[in-house]
Structure formats: C-alpha cells, structure tokens
Amino acid sequence: MEKHDVVVVGGGVVGCTILHELTKHGYRSILCEKNPELVSEASSGNSGITTTGYDVDEPIELQLLQKARKLNEETYQKYNIPYRKSGAHLVAWTQDELDRLQSVIDKAHEVGVHDLYQLSKEKLRQREPHLSHDALGAVFIPGEMPVDSWLMPITLAHDALLRGAKILRNCKITNGYRTSNDDWILMTTTGPIRTAVVINCAGLYGDNVENINQSSPFQIKPRKGQYVVFERCADEVLNTAIFPFPTKITRGVLLFPSVYGHIVAGPTAEEQDSRSDRSTNPSTIDELTDYARKVLPALKHRKVIATYAGLRPGTNSKDYHIISNTERSWITVGGIRSTGVSASLAIAQHVREELLNKFHLKPSNQEERSFDASRQRVKPSFRVLPSGHVEMNGYKYKITHPLSRLGLLAKHKL
Numbered sequence: 528m529e530k531h532d533v534v535v536v537g538g539g540v541v542g543c544t545i546l547h548e549l550t551k552h553g554y555r556s557i558l559c560e561k562n563p564e565l566v567s568e569a570s571s572g573n574s575g576i577t578t579t580g581y582d583v584d585e586p587i588e589l590q591l592l593q594k595a596r597k598l599n600e601e602t603y604q605k606y607n608i609p610y611r612k613s614g615a616h617l618v619a620w621t622q623d624e625l626d627r628l629q630s631v632i633d634k635a636h637e638v639g640v641h642d643l644y645q646l647s648k649e650k651l652r653q654r655e656p657h658l659s660h661d662a663l664g665a666v667f668i669p670g671e672m673p674v675d676s677w678l679m680p681i682t683l684a685h686d687a688l689l690r691g692a693k694i695l696r697n698c699k700i701t702n703g704y705r706t707s708n709d710d711w712i713l714m715t716t717t718g719p720i721r722t723a724v725v726i727n728c729a730g731l732y733g734d735n736v737e738n739i740n741q742s743s744p745f746q747i748k749p750r751k752g753q754y755v756v757f758e759r760c761a762d763e764v765l766n767t768a769i770f771p772f773p774t775k776i777t778r779g780v781l782l783f784p785s786v787y788g789h790i791v792a793g794p795t796a797e798e799q800d801s802r803s804d805r806s807t808n809p810s811t812i813d814e815l816t817d818y819a820r821k822v823l824p825a826l827k828h829r830k831v832i833a834t835y836a837g838l839r840p841g842t843n844s845k846d847y848h849i850i851s852n853t854e855r856s857w858i859t860v861g862g863i864r865s866t867g868v869s870a871s872l873a874i875a876q877h878v879r880e881e882l883l884n885k886f887h888l889k890p891s892n893q894e895e896r897s898f899d900a901s902r903q904r905v906k907p908s909f910r911v912l913p914s915g916h917v918e919m920n921g922y923k924y925k926i927t928h929p930l931s932r933l934g935l936l937a938k939h940k941l
C-alpha cells in the first residue's frame with residue numbers, strides 16, 4: 528500500500544489550507560472529505576470576513592490571527608482571490624457604548640492592532656451617509672475585510688492538486704490503527720490509506736474523528752448563525768461593515784457588503800445539538816431583516832434575495848484545540864469556531880513547522896519542492912458555469928457558499 532507523509536481529514540477551509548501548505552513544501556499529502564463536495568460544512572455558511580483579531584482573548588487563536596495578518600492579503604493577491612478592503616465601523620448606539628469606544632481601541636492595542644481610531648457622529652455620517660441617524664459615533668477598524676471564503680480554500684486545494692496532492696471526496700474516515708512501525712492505517716469508505724501522520728481537521732465532527740486516536744479532549748457544541756442577504760446595492764448604500772458592540776459571547780449581528788456587493792445581515796448565535804441542521808427560521812429571518820433596515824434605512828426599499836445558515840464548530844472551551852501528539856503521530860486541529868477563514872493560513876504554517884520540528888518528518892517529495900522553485904507549473908485559472916460550478920483546469924467544483932454562488936453567478940451574468 529502506498530504510504531503518504533500526511534492524511535488531512537476534512538476538506539473545509541482548515542483542511543484545504545493545510546493540504547496546500549504541506550504539498551507546496553514537498554509533503555506527500557492526501558485529503559479525505561466525507562461529502563461529495565469540498566467546503567460544504569462550517570466553511571460554507573460563514574460571513575467570510577477576515578479579521579485581525581483586534582478583540583480576541585484566547586491565546587492560541589490570538590497568536591495565530593496575529594501571524595495571519597500579513598499572510599492573508601498577500602495570499603489573496605497571489606492567487607487572485609476576491610476580497611473587499613472595506614474595513615468596519617464598530618458603532619455606538621447608546622451613550623454607554625459611546626463611553627466604551629476607547630476600550631475597544633485599548634484592547635486592540637494590547638493585541639498589536641494599532642490602526643483603529645474613533646470617529647464622531649458627524650464623521651461617521653460623512654462616511655456612511657445612509658446609516659441610521661441614531662448612530663452616536665464609531666471606531667473604525669481598517670483591517671476587517673470580506674473575502675470570497677469559498678473561492679479561497681477551493682483555489683488553494685486546487686493548487687495543491689496541481690502540485691500532486693490527492694483529494695478524495697465521498698471518503699469518510701471511519702476508523703484506524705497503528706502498525707508496528709508507527710504508521711497509521713486509516714479505514715475509509717473508499718478503502719484503507721497508509722500514512723506517517725494524521726491531521727484531524729474534521730470541523731463539526733472533530734471529536735468523533737479524534738476518538739479514533741484517543742478519547743477526545745473536547746466535545747463539539749454546534750452554534751448556528753443565520754443570515755439574510757439583500758440584493759446587490761452596496762455601491763449605493765454601504766461602504767464598510769457595520770459591527771454592533773460585542774458581548775462576551777458573540778460579536779453580534781453584523782451588516783456588511785459581500786465581496787460582490789450584496790448586503791448581508793447576520794449571524795445569530797444559537798446553540799444546538801444537531802451537527803447538520805442548517806435550516807433558517809422565519810421569525811429569526813424577519814428579525815434580522817428588521818434589524819438591517821433599522822441600521823440602514825435605505826434597505827427598506829431593497830429586496831431580501833436569499834437566506835442561509837452556518838454551524839460553527841464550537842466546543843466546551845473557547846480557544847482552538849491545536850495539539851501535536853508526537854507519540855501517536857497525530858495532529859489535532861479542532862474547534863476552529865468562528866475565525867477559521869482568518870486564521871487558516873497561519874494554522875497551516877504552524878502545522879508544517881510542527882511536522883518538521885516536533886515530528887521530525889521531512890517532506891518526502893523533493894521533486895515538488897524544486898518544481899515549485901522553477902515556477903513552471905500550471906497556474907489555477909477558473910471559469911464560472913451556469914450550473915453553479917466553477918471549472919478550474921478541467922476540474923469542477925460546486926459553489927457551496929451562498930454568498931459566493933450569488934456573487935460569482937451575478938458577476939459573470941449567469
């Protein structure tokens with residue numbers, strides 16, 4: 528049986544980004560995704576806003592978001608991934624919130640984000656003339672930027688494929704055991720796979736996959752976020768993302784322009800047991816619609832054209848669960864709850880460094896490394912199809928994220 532350096536379990540934004548990073552550096556990598564499509568669970572129902580982590584407290588999450596600040600925009604540019612450098616206004620709607628705006632800036636400074644600044648009511652109105660007149664002032668956060676959060680992982684996974692990685696869809700990891708020479712044999716719905724190291728990026732099923740190795744140190748607690756999407760009108764009525772004052776538990780309901788100009792309100796934060804129920808609820812959708820029209824009265828004359836929901840892979844604790852178990856040849860990348868789009872490139876780099884420095888696993892595919900250096904390989908290019916797929920170098924990927932689907936089909940007039 529062919530042996531791989533790593534098996535990446537799960538083709539969400541985290542798994543796809545790790546696959547890319549490792550393949551690019553010469554690791555013989557294979558990604559197994561249980562669903563027919565990549566990016567079809569947590570990663571297909573998010574806001575897709577790249578954050579600097581200006582308000583983050585959890586140590587591992589913060590460290591990775593700090594590292595990702597530089598990587599994100601560089602990568603979006605390198606791979607032509609659409610993003611909108613809008614920034615966000617965190618708006619004070621009450622005198623108490625106005626008094627606390629400075630604390631948002633202080634907190635951001637503590638975590639190394641220094642470009643936030645406060646705006647008066649008048650200045651805010653100059654920048655966002657259509658915002659409700661009840662807004663009393665704001666902090667501007669320049670680094671918050673919507674990205675096409677479907678195209679990003681798909682482009683990277685596809686680039687990995689072109690560099691020689693394997694991607695198996697409809698391939699569920701069901702069990703596994705270690706051989707006498709410490710390799711893993713993973714049992715999957717498409718047959719056994721041999722690997723030196725397993726990387727668990729199974730998102731909403733991270734604890735189940737973890738149990739293949741050992742009793743999971745975390746339990747997944749899904750948290751639903753619902754959204755409404757208004758027709759494309761950002762160019763006329765909204766320049767930036769509008770954030771409410773956050774609570775300790777949630778950043779609250781945002782109003783933001785998608786990369787393609789739709790205006791989106793959400794997400795909610797609702798704990799639930801189901802790992803798959805992504806239904807929206809009519810009364811919640813009405814509340815979100817009313818909220819959006821209150822914040823931005825110009826939306827009263829604009830149509831809601833879609834709704835969607837996503838499930839965050841929350842756990843019993845707030846921080847990420849990123850654990851290198853060298854004795855068991857297993858890396859856990861679990862509970863990447865609500866900032867995975869923003870942190871994934873740094874997570875991927877971290878995993879590669881761990882493989883090299885802690886697992887002492889050298890890339891076995893030296894050919895790919897020199898191939899990359901020669902820069903003579905095929906570059907990813909894409910075409911949007913009316914069927915709701917994107918074709919890249921002859922491969923088809925179904926657009927699973929509603930914002931990407933609406934945006935890409937509209938942009939390409941399909």
Ligand SMILES: Cc1cc2nc3c(=O)[nH]c(=O)nc-3n(C[C@H](O)[C@H](O)[C@H](O)COP(=O)(O)OP(=O)(O)OC[C@H]3O[C@@H](n4cnc5c(N)ncnc54)[C@H](O)[C@@H]3O)c2cc1C
Nearest residue numbers: 537539541561569570573576700730752837866867868869
């Ligand atoms: C409502 C909401 C809003 C969000 N907003 C933002 C935001 O604005 N900015 C931001 O940075 N992040 C945001 N996030 C967070 C981000 O979407 C997540 O952190 C990220 O999607 C987690 O990715 P993942 O790859 O860990 O999980 P997933 O995307 O769920 O991927 C895991 C994959 O593993 C597969 N899998 C599971 N079990 C197996 C198995 N046994 N065998 C094979 N495959 C398996 C699954 O099918 C799935 O495809 C938001 C999330 C939600 C839900």
